[in-house]
Amino acid sequence: MSVTDLPRFDMVHPESLEALCTLIHEEKERPGGVAMLAGGTDLMVEIAQTGSRSGPLPLVVDISRMAPLRGISFDAGRLRIGAATTYLEIERSGLVQQHAPLLCRMGQDVGGPTIQARGTLGGNLATSSPAADGVAAIAAYDPVIVLRSVRGERQLPLAELQTGYKQSSRAVDEVIVAVECDPPPVGSPWIWRKVGTRLAQAISKVAMGGVAVVDEGRISRFGLALASVAPVTCLMSATRAYVLENELSAVSTAGLDAAVERDVAPIDDIRSTRDYRVHCSRAVVRAFLRQLGASV
Amino acid sequence: MRVELLVNGQERVVEMPPMVRLLDVLRGQLGLIGAKEGCGEGECGTCTVMLDGEPVNACLVAIGQCNGREIITVEGLAEGEHLTPLQQCMADHGGAQCGICTPGMLIAAEALLRRERSPSDEQIRAAVAGNICRCTGYQRIVISIQEAAAARREQSEGPR
Numbered sequence: 511m512s513v514t515d516l517p518r519f520d521m522v523h524p525e526s527l528e529a530l531c532t533l534i535h536e537e538k539e540r541p542g543g544v545a546m547l548a549g550g551t552d553l554m555v556e557i558a559q560t561g562s563r564s565g566p567l568p569l570v571v572d573i574s575r576m577a578p579l580r581g582i583s584f585d586a587g588r589l590r591i592g593a594a595t596t597y598l599e600i601e602r603s604g605l606v607q608q609h610a611p612l613l614c615r616m617g618q619d620v621g622g623p624t625i626q627a628r629g630t631l632g633g634n635l636a637t638s639s640p641a642a643d644g645v646a647a648i649a650a651y652d653p654v655i656v657l658r659s660v661r662g663e664r665q666l667p668l669a670e671l672q673t674g675y676k677q678s679s680r681a682v683d684e685v686i687v688a689v690e691c692d693p694p695p696v697g698s699p700w701i702w703r704k705v706g707t708r709l710a711q712a713i714s715k716v717a718m719g720g721v722a723v724v725d726e727g728r729i730s731r732f733g734l735a736l737a738s739v740a741p742v743t744c745l746m747s748a749t750r751a752y753v754l755e756n757e758l759s760a761v762s763t764a765g766l767d768a769a770v771e772r773d774v775a776p777i778d779d780i781r782s783t784r785d786y787r788v789h790c791s792r793a794v795v796r797a798f799l800r801q802l803g804a805s806v
Numbered sequence: 807m808r809v810e811l812l813v814n815g816q817e818r819v820v821e822m823p824p825m826v827r828l829l830d831v832l833r834g835q836l837g838l839i840g841a842k843e844g845c846g847e848g849e850c851g852t853c854t855v856m857l858d859g860e861p862v863n864a865c866l867v868a869i870g871q872c873n874g875r876e877i878i879t880v881e882g883l884a885e886g887e888h889l890t891p892l893q894q895c896m897a898d899h900g901g902a903q904c905g906i907c908t909p910g911m912l913i914a915a916e917a918l919l920r921r922e923r924s925p926s927d928e929q930i931r932a933a934v935a936g937n938i939c940r941c942t943g944y945q946r947i948v949i950s951i952q953e954a955a956a957a958r959r960e961q962s963e964g965p966r
Contacts, residue, residue, distance in 0.1 A: 513827070513846070521807065521824035521870040547868065554827070554866040555847040570825055572871050598860065622936020623914065625848060627860040628867070710935030711849055 513558045521547075521570040527578040527658060527687070533571065535660045535683040542566030546685060548574045548594045549628030551621070552637050579632065579687060584609055589651075589693055593632025593686040597644060601626065609693040612700040612719050616647035619702070619717075622710040632686045635671065638678040641738045647702060647719035649735030649743050651691035659684040668743065675741040694723045694731055699802060703794040707781070714738045715782035716790040720798045727758050729802065734795070739774040739787050748772040749795060761804040767792045809873045813838070814882030824870025829853045831869045832879060840880035840909040844938075851937030854910030855879045861910075861917045863936075880909035883916060891957035892916060892950075901950030903941035911937045915951045925955055 524530035537544050545568040547553055553570075573579055579594035584605045591600065591613075600606050601617035620626050620643050634642035635655060645668070654665040657680060666679065673679050680686065701720040706712030714737050723731035732753050736744040752769040753761060776787035796806045807824040810817065813836060820835055832838045832855065844850035846865050853864040856878040883890050889897070892915055896902040901911070911934055918925055918933035925933070930951045931944070939947060 513830075516825045516827065516830075516868075517823035519823065519825035521868065523870075547871070550866045550868060550871070551848055554868065557825070558846055558865075570868070570870070572824075572868070574871055618932070621848070622851065623917075623933060624851060624854055624861050624863045624936045627857070627862050710932075711938075 515567070516557065519557075519567050519570050521572055523572050524576065527576070527685075530571065530573065530576065530685060531658055531660045531683070534685065537569055538683040540566075540569060542568045543682065544569050544571055546571050546573050546636070548630045548633045549596060549625075550574075551625055551629045552633060573685070574630075579685075582606060587692050588690055590688050590690045591631055591648075592688050593635070593656075594630050595632075597626040597629050597631070598623070600631070608696060610651060610691070612650060612702050612721060613644075613647050615702040616643055616704075616717075616719060619643055619704045619706075619709075625711075631689055635686050635689070636678070636680065638672050638676050638742070640672075640675065640740055640742050640744070641713050642743065643704060643714055643717045643737055645743045646714075646717050646735045646737035648689055648691065649745060650700070650719035650721045650733035651693055652733050653689045653691035655686060656688040656690060657681075657684045658687045663687070665690070669745055672742040694721055694733075698723050698731075701794075701798045701801060703797065705790045705794070713781060716776075716787050716794065718791075718794040718798070720795075722798075722802055724758070724802055727803075729753050729758060734798070736774065736791055736794075738781070739776040739791050741775070744774055746770070746773045746795075753799070758799075758802060758804045761799055761806060763796065763806040766796060766799060766804075766806050770795050807870050809869055811872055811874075812876040814878055820869065822869045825868045826870075827865055828855070828857075828867040828869050828872055828877070829864035832864060832877070838879050838881050841913075842906060842909060844906065849938070850907075851910040851914065851934075852907050854913045854937060856913055856917055859917065859920070861914045861936075878913070878916075880912050883912060890916075890954075891961065892919065892954040895950040895954040895957060896947070899950040899953055900946040901942060903939075903946075907937055907939040907941075911939065911947060915947075915954070918951070919955055919958060923955065923959060925951070927952070 580592040582603045597617040597620045704717040717737040721733040734746040749769040842852040844852035848863040848866045902908045
């Protein structure tokens with residue numbers, strides 16, 4: 511495909527979530543498949559750049575302005591972000607600023623303003639790229655992903671959604687409706703670190719989101735995730751366990767670094783090297799622990 | 807697909823295959839060649855236009871997503887032959903040099919100035935962070951936008 515193929519695509523605008531689910535179910539055997547289009551920051555580039563790939567074209571389903579997929583709410587301790595909500599909307603949301611400030615800060619680092627105005631959390635979850643800043647940030651809040659299909663609704667923890675590099679357990683006839691999480695109390699410490707070639711329009715070499723609750727020298731809740739250091743968004747299970755098992759005063763640099771090194775599995779690629787990514791991973795995790803009061 | 811648009815204040819109707827890029831419709835059928843194609847993948851910002859008031863990359867927007875929406879391109883800034891203070895400041899302070907980034911830079915800056923009456927240098931740099939310029943080193947663009955903000959404030963307050 512290339513830009514010259516664009517006129518050959520069809521586009522559908524479903525009227526409701528039910529209509530969308532029915533459509534993607536009925537079209538699931540379609541040669542070329544169905545491509546749900548939100549901000550277009552992946553699909554439009556992919557179409558323009560894939561070269562002369564032949565074969566049937568996907569049916570494009572525009573979901574960018576579907577009301578049931580959009581908006582942000584907070585109810586009984588649970589923050590819900592519609593899958594087609596843009597990063598700009600997340601950044602500007604008073605509810606997110608109050609309850610999940612990490613997401614607002616991350617939003618400023620996604621691409622540049624024009625990408626923030628189009629890119630969506632649901633889109634990043636659907637493409638399942640381990641480099642997605644938004645996914646690493648929301649992963650620190652241990653979210654569930656709400657999926658919908660003609661079979662009904664189901665909720666998956668992120669670890670069960672991402673199954674491999676750009677692979678997910680979302681069925682072809684399922685749509686990501688929203689992301690939900692229970693943020694820690696207002697004012698809890700958080701961190702966002704992005705290491706890239708420049709401040710804007712850079713895909714992360716390493717990015718990290720973290721949230722914590724500290725009670726009397728001990729961390730009682732610890733959410734941490736890193737982008738671009740593993741085939742999937744890295745949920746840092748060894749590091750989480752190490753931090754939760756030890757008093758803050760007992761957290762050591764060597765212990766922390768060892769846990770981080772067990773968690774990450776980066777590669778050399780066009781943006782960075784394995785060694786530098788391991789180095790950065792250790793550095794950003796230490797920075798968060800220092801912020802929480804550990805001597806590392 | 808039939809798409810109704812408000813482009814620079816004028817109602818326009820285009821009949822286009824839905825996945826054609828907004829950029830191609832603007833530059834082709836609508837004859838608005840201000841927005842440029844640079845990278846074609848949302849990196850460089852020279853195709854930046856406002857979509858419902860927010861700057862977006864016109865190369866990443868499918869025309870089929872634009873029905874009923876408002877587009878402002880660089881052609882929509884000036885009134886007739888009169889440059890806006892922002893355009894005049896970019897010219898006066900060396901913010902516009904080779905001109906490739908200028909249409910997108912102006913739209914990104916205009917969107918900021920509509921939102922922020924007195925932006926900080928940091929806010930300006932963040933607002934144009936998606937617009938790559940290889941001539942100015944950016945400082946003259948920041949100065950131009952600061953001067954434009956001052957001119958707009960003066961304009962809205964009237965002579966003292």
